Amino acid sequence: xxxxxxxxxxxxxxxxxxxxxxxxxxxxxxxxxxxxxxxxxxxxxxxxxxxxxxxxxxxxxxxxxxxxxxxxxxxxxxxxxxxxxxxxxxxxxxxxxxxxxxxxxxxxxxxxxxxxxxxxxxxxxxxxxxxxxxxxxxxxxxxxxxxxxxxxxxxxxxxxxxxxxxxxxxxxxxxxxxxxxxxxxxxxxxxxxxxxxxxxxxxxxxxxxxxxxxxxxxxxxxxxxxxxxxxxxxxxxxxxxxxxxxxxxxxxxxxxxxxxxxxxxxxxxxxxxxxxxxxxxxxxxxxxxxxxxxxxxxxxxxxxxxxxxxxxxxxxxxxxxxxxxxxxxxxxxxxxxxxx
Amino acid sequence: xxxxxxxxxxxxxxxxxxxxxxxxxxxxxxxxxxxxxxxxxxxxxxxxxxxxxxxxxxxxxxxxxxxxxxxxxxxxxxxxxxxxxxxxxxxxxxxxxxxxxxxxxxxxxxxxxxxxxxxxxxxxxxxxxxxxxxxxxxxxxxxxxxxxxxxxxxxxxxxxxxxxxxxxxxxxxxxxxxxxxxxxxxxxxxxxxxxxxxxxxxxxxxxxxxxxxxxxxxxxxxxxxxxxxxxxxxxxxxxxxxxxxxxxxxxxxxxxxxxxxxxxxxxxxxxxxxxxxxxxxxxxxxxxx
Numbered sequence: 001x002x003x004x005x006x007x008x009x010x011x012x013x014x015x016x017x018x019x020x021x022x023x024x025x026x027x028x029x030x031x032x033x034x035x036x037x038x039x040x041x042x043x044x045x046x047x048x049x050x051x052x053x054x055x056x057x058x059x060x061x062x063x064x065x066x067x068x069x070x071x072x073x074x075x076x077x078x079x080x081x082x083x084x085x086x087x088x089x090x091x092x093x094x095x096x097x098x099x100x101x102x103x104x105x106x107x108x109x110x111x112x113x114x115x116x117x118x119x120x121x122x123x124x125x126x127x128x129x130x131x132x133x134x135x136x137x138x139x140x141x142x143x144x145x146x147x148x149x150x151x152x153x154x155x156x157x158x159x160x161x162x163x164x165x166x167x168x169x170x171x172x173x174x175x176x177x178x179x180x181x182x183x184x185x186x187x188x189x190x191x192x193x194x195x196x197x198x199x200x201x202x203x204x205x206x207x208x209x210x211x212x213x214x215x216x217x218x219x220x221x222x223x224x225x226x227x228x229x230x231x232x233x234x235x236x237x238x239x240x241x242x243x244x245x246x247x248x249x250x251x252x253x254x255x256x257x258x259x260x261x262x263x264x265x266x267x268x269x270x271x272x273x274x275x276x277x278x279x280x281x282x283x284x285x286x287x288x289x290x291x292x293x294x295x296x297x298x299x300x301x302x303x304x305x306x307x308x309x310x311x312x313x314x315x316x317x318x319x320x321x322x323x324x325x326x327x328x329x330x331x332x333x334x335x336x337x338x339x340x
Numbered sequence: 341x342x343x344x345x346x347x348x349x350x351x352x353x354x355x356x357x358x359x360x361x362x363x364x365x366x367x368x369x370x371x372x373x374x375x376x377x378x379x380x381x382x383x384x385x386x387x388x389x390x391x392x393x394x395x396x397x398x399x400x401x402x403x404x405x406x407x408x409x410x411x412x413x414x415x416x417x418x419x420x421x422x423x424x425x426x427x428x429x430x431x432x433x434x435x436x437x438x439x440x441x442x443x444x445x446x447x448x449x450x451x452x453x454x455x456x457x458x459x460x461x462x463x464x465x466x467x468x469x470x471x472x473x474x475x476x477x478x479x480x481x482x483x484x485x486x487x488x489x490x491x492x493x494x495x496x497x498x499x500x501x502x503x504x505x506x507x508x509x510x511x512x513x514x515x516x517x518x519x520x521x522x523x524x525x526x527x528x529x530x531x532x533x534x535x536x537x538x539x540x541x542x543x544x545x546x547x548x549x550x551x552x553x554x555x556x557x558x559x560x561x562x563x564x565x566x567x568x569x570x571x572x573x574x575x576x577x578x579x580x581x582x583x584x585x586x587x588x589x590x591x592x593x594x595x596x597x598x599x600x601x602x603x604x605x606x607x608x609x610x611x612x613x614x615x616x617x618x619x620x621x622x623x624x625x626x627x628x629x
Contacts (some may be wrong), residue, residue, distance in 0.1 A: 004521075092348070107347070107474075108476070111479035111480060114589065116590035117439070156595075204513065255444060270469075318618060319608065327610050335619050339623060
């Protein structure tokens with residue numbers, strides 16, 4: 001009762017990194033609240049393969065649902081596992097990745113339980129809330145903090161009355177940290193049929209392709225990122241040249257992705273990737289919160305912008321006032337000349 | 341087979357083109373400075389719906405939207421592109437809704453519309469980016485859902501085949517009808533407004549959009565299709581306790597206009613000397629290289 005739950009997402013028998021990041025965060029929240037951290041995972045042929053990827057993050061109890069038809073993921077069986085399990089367990093908090101699966105599953109579960117859900121949180125904290133209108137005070141609610149309105153404001157959301165308090169978080173936002181390789185958590189293997197009716201298996205996945213990622217933005221030490229100020233698809237080639245010289249990767253703001261200049265999978269920001277490179281070179285990026293949420297923990301930030309007052313310049317270590325077309329070729333030239 | 345298709349569409353502030361006057365001095369959103377547009381991914385959904393209608397003779401497409409009276413524009417945009425009808429959910433009781441209360445209102449309206457084969461909408465709206473309303477509507481109607489759809493490949497014998505985006509790839513799923521589909525921005529863009537349909541429907545309005553002394557009153561009388569459906573909470577037999585602010589479990593505790601911790605930054609010009617000096621500094625400090 002009243003514990004913190006994390007839904008662990010899998011690909012085959014591999015637990016997603018984002019789930020392990022959330023287990024780490026969930027452990028901290030559970031300790032602060034003085035409750036247990038529980039985890040739930042569902043798949044096919046996972047018994048014996050997933051436990052040691054989950055328990056070391058400080059999980060006190062793990063529910064493993066292993067059965068035919070639970071992988072690849074489809075909405076209905078996974079929804080009923082969570083809904084029926086939560087009716088028994090009454091958790092106070094449930095976290096899941098803001099992945100395609102988490103964003104398919106989370107709303108369906110929240111609607112079923114009429115509990116609130118906040119998508120794409122960038123911070124989770126515990127705190128109090130005063131409902132001034134009704135004169136009610138609440139202790140220890142989950143603050144679900146996220147940029148909103150296209151990233152122009154940051155909102156703190158609470159669910160005072162409904163449980164569980166549900167939130168999704170994107171990969172890379174929370175840090176992953178093993179508590180103890182031999183952490184002693186209880187593992188249970190509930191009978192799937194008690195939770196999932198046969199009628200849930202009507203949606204069939206008939207074909208599936210997973211591609212190896214075309215880039216390594218998450219692990220890149222240097223990122224050259226372009227925004228609307230890059231101006232064109234052709235100018236993005238300049239960014240690729242610079243990134244190649246620096247052994248870095250190319251990222252983009254949402255505006256550049258929306259303009260069709262670069263692939264969606266390179267988007268950095270609240271609704272894209274969160275990155276922590278050593279050097280972040282922002283080219284023609286104005287710096288909406290939505291973007292900054294995904295790169296603010298970079299080591300050195302260099303901003304190239306024609307607008308000396310661009311918001312991103314406030315968090316930059318170096319600001320070069322000028323156009324991308326002019327400055328990037330010079331960076332390439334002088335890097336080649338001086339890097340001997 | 342003929343299909344009854346409902347497109348979920350939302351009028352949103354264009355948060356992609358936020359100018360400097362988008363925020364007030366107090367840090368609140370200046371809605372007046374942002375143009376209201378048809379949510380982009382809902383446009384992708386509309387295109388898929390119209391294609392289904394073209395491929396399945398006898399089918400119909402209706403646009404369902406919730407918002408203030410001016411959101412009637414969303415229905416018109418749909419009619420201009422080939423939709424047959426539309427419904428505007430408008431009532432002060434709907435105001436302040438979070439995703440759960442929104443999906444309750446939409447699901448209630450869909451029940452009222454009745455016998456719907458496919459409910460289709462954008463994956464998410466650009467003013468919230470939550471992607472919650474589609475799955476929540478599906479759950480409230482007890483229907484299967486296919487999210488992140490990129491293309492409807494086939495629809496026959498009571499089943500729909502859809503190619504959808506997943507993390508790191510694509511998959512193809514088959515689901516029985518009726519079902520709810522949400523469409524990703526990577527799907528085909530919507531066709532432009534058709535000139536003939538735009539002429540036909542340009543005066544189509546909801547009663548609340550019309551001024552008291554509307555000079556087109558006689559025209560509305562003559563052409564009933566120019567009067568768009570406008571539904572209140574009572575019209576859809578909704579429970580006011582589950583609508584709007586009252587029906588929203590999530591509450592906004594605080595809203596902040598973020599002030600960044602300003603760093604001490606070096607400002608340089610784009611001159612050769614400045615750029616070369618920077619590159620040398622970064623190399624010397626082993627930040628790059």
